[in-house]
Amino acid sequence: MNNELPLQLYKANAELQLQINRLLQESGRHWLDAMQQINTSRVLESGMRIQGLQQAADWQALATLPAELFWRMCQGQVGDGRELGEAAAKTQAAFADGLREALLAWQQSVSEAFGASGDPASAARIYQQWMQPWAGLAAGPQDDGKKQGGRS
Template identity: 35%
Template sequence: MQAIALPSPQLPIKLIQAQLALWLKSSELWQESRERTLLLGMQALHRIITETQAEVDEVATAQDWQSLATLPAHAFRRCINAQLAEVQSVAEQLLAHQTELAQGCQLALGNWQRATSEACRQAGKPA
């Protein structure tokens, strides 16, 4: 009867280390993505608040009823144009952030795969 070869005692440790490295890198990537997205949202909100404040200031400084009456149409047009440009800019930046996140995840998975493959290969070698 032939004895069954047991894997290297280091295999479980190396597999756990590879798994933890993947988990840590993934957590880091997701945290960075959240921070970038929050910053982007805060910047967009700040620009919107600034534009709104400018519109309010324009209403507050209107000198007569006729200039006050034309403000809503002008404000609406400026608002729509600004919002469309803002949405497009934010969408492009978010897409770039998501692409970077996906590339980082692919790299982390590749590193995990290499580490686990190497641990299994080394465990298969006789000591």
């Protein structure tokens, strides 16, 4: 039996945690970038609208602006929603792929720690040998059939 098994398992679990934390940070950064891009385009569009209003000389055309602005804003929000959906799909796919790779690497590390080299039967046998000293503890306290402090 491998005497360094607890240390190898700890290392495999720590590496998995580090990978998951890195994936979460990358995912958060992608979301932040997407939101920043959407907000930047909205600020630029609003600035152009304000500039257009300041230069308006036709008061009748200016009176129709609220309706036109409403439809432009609706169309812009549909576009923003589409961009946000695309960003969400890309971010989620990248996270899922990274998580799958991290779990496969963890599974390989744990298999190597148990000396199984990917053989599930060998891994199970080594795991059972390693857990044998604690088997009695996992069963919990033995019940002698008597109920304590109460009615039957």
